[in-house]
Amino acid sequence: MMDVTLDPQARTFIEVAEVWVPQEDRLVHAQGSYGALDGFAETSAGESFAKGEGLPGKAWAEARPVVLKAFDGSYFKRAEAAKEAGLTAAVAIPVFAGAALKAVLVVLCAGDAERIGAIEVWAETDGFLMLEDGYFGAAKQFEGVSQHTQFPIGQGLPGGVWAARTPMLMRDLGSGYRFVRAESAGKAGLTTGLGLPVPVPGSKTYVLTLLSARGTPLARRFEIWDARSARVGKTGAALLVDGTCARDGRLWDADNPRRAAAWEGPIGTVLGNGLPLVLAGNPAQTAGYDSMVALPIHQAGELAFVIAWYC
Structure with a gap:
């Protein structure tokens, strides 16, 4: 299914992505995609973090x-390098397998009057998912x-994910009846x-x-x-079950499913x-992006899903 609302020439909301992995009692830099932000990349490569x-x-x-x-006045250690790079916000996503931390994925964004998007964290409180925090760029009304x-469980995109315990894609947010905030979106x-x-543990x-x-x-x-x-x-394999892209059109076929095997690609x-x-830097590995x-x-001690995005 083709999502024609995504402009393949547009500048992406997320500027930087990086992976930090545990090594003894610290997190060390494993990989990163920094585009033209060489100074921030160099600073990051030499950094590490205690718990x-x-x-x-x-x-x-x-x-x-x-x-x-x-970042100003915060606990963010690379604030000066981030400011020089024009980066203004970040989200850290821990990857746990049971109680064991596998890695932390960090994505960083650059804010300006034109950047519209949202990265939201919803947390369960008293039987409802409520916004714990989020970064919305210039979408201030939507943030409000x-x-x-x-x-509640099962309602909207967050509630649907909660009920199914699976990732979900929604299209046409501004007109879709399933998206509770459709009008403001x-x-x-x-x-x-x-x-x-x-x-996460707990x-x-x-x-x-x-x-x-x-x-x-x-x-x-x-x-x-x-x-x-x-x-x-069997374990060690995965099927592509949903996807959206302006450039490539339909990404999956129920009659001829795309399959990935362990250690292949x-x-x-x-x-x-x-x-x-x-x-980054190898279009042959990143589908030309x-x-x-x-x-x-x-989930339950096993790898259940892989979410991929391309910029």
Whole structure:
């Protein structure tokens, strides 16, 4: 299914993606996609974080996704380098397999009057999902609506992810009856929504939603891969079950499903090691795009899904 609302020439909402992995008692830099931000890339490559230190360390220590909407005066260790690079906000997403931290994925955004999009963290409180925090760029009215919205299980994109415990893609947010905030999304120019569960130790439920606009899409292509053994018949494989892209049209075929095997290609690498993957500078590996991010979701001790997006 083709999503014509995503402009393949537009500048993406997310500027930087990086992976931090535990090494003894610290998080060390594993991979990153920085575009032309060479100075910030160099600073990041030499950095590491103790548990509770900086943004990746905070996501590790608190075992939850963490949004940081401003760097000045914050605990963000690379604030000066980020300011020089024009970066203004970041979100850290921990990847847990049971109680064990596999990695922390950090995405960073650049804010200006034209950047529209949303990265939201929803947390369960008293039987509802409520907005714990989020970064919305210039979509201030939509941010206000989101702060006063709550979802019971099964309602809207966050509630649907909560009920199904699976990632979900929604299209045509401004006109879709399933998207509770459709009117404000339409006014903000938001078109496509990706929701995913973020499993963490303990009983609290977290859902991350990525909302993309036509002018500054979060990414140009999204994919959801199902790696549950009940779906693929064995571990170490995954099926592409949903995806959207302006350039490539339909990404999956129910009669002839796309399959990925462990250690074959980028998705296969994530299936093999269970770690997030960030690739840049090799279009042959990233379907002709400048960069790719693949985020694994572990459930009940096994890799259940891989979410991929391309910029």
